[in-house]
Amino acid sequence: MTGHLRRIGVAVALPVVLVVAWWFASAGSTDFYFPPLAKIVEVFPDTWFGPRMVDDVLPSLGRLAIGYAAALLLGVGLGVLVGSSRWLRALVEPVLEFLRAVPPPVLVPILVLVAGIGNGMKILVIISGCLWPVLLNTVEGVRAVDEVLADTCRAYRIRGKLRWWHLVLRSASPQIVTGARQALSIGIILMVISEMFAASSGLGFTVIQFKDGFQIPQMWSGVILLGLLGVLLSVLFRLAEHRVLGWYHGSRALEKER
Amino acid sequence: MLAVDKLHKIYDTRGRRVEAIGELSFAVEEGSFVCVVGPSGCGKTTLLRCIAGLLPPTSGAVEIDGQRVTGPPEGLAIVFQEYGRSLFPWLRVRDNVDLPLRAAGVGRARRAARVDEALGAVGLDDAHLAYPWQLSGGMQQRVAIARAIAYEPRVLLMDEPFAAVDAQTRADLEDLIRELHQRFATTMLFVTHDIDEAVYLGQRVIMLSASPTRVAEDLDVDLPAERDQLTTRGDPRFTELRGQVYAQIQKAKQERT
Numbered sequence: 001m002t003g004h005l006r007r008i009g010v011a012v013a014l015p016v017v018l019v020v021a022w023w024f025a026s027a028g029s030t031d032f033y034f035p036p037l038a039k040i041v042e043v044f045p046d047t048w049f050g051p052r053m054v055d056d057v058l059p060s061l062g063r064l065a066i067g068y069a070a071a072l073l074l075g076v077g078l079g080v081l082v083g084s085s086r087w088l089r090a091l092v093e094p095v096l097e098f099l100r101a102v103p104p105p106v107l108v109p110i111l112v113l114v115a116g117i118g119n120g121m122k123i124l125v126i127i128s129g130c131l132w133p134v135l136l137n138t139v140e141g142v143r144a145v146d147e148v149l150a151d152t153c154r155a156y157r158i159r160g161k162l163r164w165w166h167l168v169l170r171s172a173s174p175q176i177v178t179g180a181r182q183a184l185s186i187g188i189i190l191m192v193i194s195e196m197f198a199a200s201s202g203l204g205f206t207v208i209q210f211k212d213g214f215q216i217p218q219m220w221s222g223v224i225l226l227g228l229l230g231v232l233l234s235v236l237f238r239l240a241e242h243r244v245l246g247w248y249h250g251s252r253a254l255e256k257e258r
Numbered sequence: 259m260l261a262v263d264k265l266h267k268i269y270d271t272r273g274r275r276v277e278a279i280g281e282l283s284f285a286v287e288e289g290s291f292v293c294v295v296g297p298s299g300c301g302k303t304t305l306l307r308c309i310a311g312l313l314p315p316t317s318g319a320v321e322i323d324g325q326r327v328t329g330p331p332e333g334l335a336i337v338f339q340e341y342g343r344s345l346f347p348w349l350r351v352r353d354n355v356d357l358p359l360r361a362a363g364v365g366r367a368r369r370a371a372r373v374d375e376a377l378g379a380v381g382l383d384d385a386h387l388a389y390p391w392q393l394s395g396g397m398q399q400r401v402a403i404a405r406a407i408a409y410e411p412r413v414l415l416m417d418e419p420f421a422a423v424d425a426q427t428r429a430d431l432e433d434l435i436r437e438l439h440q441r442f443a444t445t446m447l448f449v450t451h452d453i454d455e456a457v458y459l460g461q462r463v464i465m466l467s468a469s470p471t472r473v474a475e476d477l478d479v480d481l482p483a484e485r486d487q488l489t490t491r492g493d494p495r496f497t498e499l500r501g502q503v504y505a506q507i508q509k510a511k512q513e514r515t
Contacts (some may be wrong), residue, residue, distance in 0.1 A: 149334075149343060149344060149346065151406065155312060155330050155334065156335065157330055158357060170348045173348070247348040247391075
């Protein structure tokens with residue numbers, strides 16, 4: 001338990017120092033663009049815990065959740081398919097590498113033309129960015145299924161659904177999780193960017209609005225909120241990872257000890 | 259009964275042609291324990307993979323109870339040398355043993371009973387909920403053996419299962435396998451490169467020649483059915499038999515060079 005507390009202490013120490021430093025360094029600031037942190041904190045509750053929570057924050061997070069989930073399902077599904085067939089892999093891998101190399105923000109104007117400026121477009125932008133890391137990592141993971149384990153499944157006639165789940169997906173799960181982690185940070189970025197084009201609500205839109213309206217402390221509070229959301233999501237991700245990959249981290253830790 | 263008939267296997271990869279098995283024919287009586295020994299690189303593993311239906315032979319056939327093997331047959335279990343890679347690291351010991359039974363469509367209550375019995379038989383009553391990687395090598399191989407016997411196979415194949423465990427554990431596992439054979443009367447084919455092990459375990463020892471592999475000799479082990487590490491290995495007849503096998507293996511090696 002004390003080890004646990006110490007870990008949390010170490011993790012929190014630097015952020016606390018930085019916040020305190022920011023607080024005092026900016027305390028007497030008269031620079032219009034860099035208001036005192038005290039001022040930013042003061043406007044924070046009024047700015048975000050009112051109607052904006054329902055009108056902007058939650059819809060943004062909802063789109064992120066839908067886009068991210070869709071990218072996970074699609075990426076893992078396609079990845080398993082591509083990863084288990086050698087010729088399909090050879091056929092599509094160059095294309096996938098190209099598509100992955102296209103920065104998703106440049107797709108926004110195109111998607112606006114195709115899908116309009118509603119929720120659909122924003123979710124598509126998120127999917128178009130999150131899909132690739134999940135897909136490519138799943139392909140790699142599926143490819144690396146251990147031969148002895150695959151033979152074990154064949155010899156014991158473990159087939160169909162049981163095989164897909166217990167052999168293919170679980171083998172690939174460490175890589176799938178790696179892809180999902182990359183996708184999550186891309187997803188957050190795209191959630192904001194998709195709202196900076198032709199939008200009328202959302203976190204990204206609101207921050208741009210504050211900037212245009214010279215409400216600088218409010219703008220800064222939006223940046224802080226986005227940062228906090230990012231941290232919260234990554235903590236949630238870790239909890240999920242701990243559940244899914246407990247066996248993996250456990251066996252790796254033991255290997256190092258031996 | 260397990261019958262291997264004129265089995266022939268050539269690996270043909272990228273222009274390199276390797277004759278792994280020349281021509282092998284032998285039969286294993288139902289319920290008997292047969293060991294296969296041979297110099298390293300003589301195609302023991304290839305033979306086992308052909309019998310298990312994991313590898314198609316170039317010509318010839320394997321039959322189990324009169325049925326030709328074309329893919330992994332029903333009622334055949336296998337224990338690999340690489341215990342660490344043949345158990346599912348994401349499944350607990352219990353679920354590792356259980357999975358083949360689920361695949362075979364055995365009912366839940368029946369499965370639980372068989373898993374309990376198998377883990378009890380290999381002495382792992384208190385490891386049900388551990389993950390395989392939390393166990394020692396010898397214990398992991400026990401899990402693989404438990405998985406095989408819970409499957410209640412007609413034929414159990416073992417591919418150098420004890421090659422990677424320490425000597426003491428190895429002796430324990432050998433006795434375990436003998437005990438399980440007597441208790442469940444499964445047909446067993448045990449591949450090893452260890453001559454002592456082959457003579458100690460088998461009712462029969464089939465010696466293979468160097469590649470291209472043929473049966474060099476087929477030897478009945480006329481030691482008593484009740485064996486133990488101390489008296490059996492001290493038995494003059496044991497020494498005589500192992501000498502015979504050793505000479506044959508040496509001959510096979512020299513023929514190659």
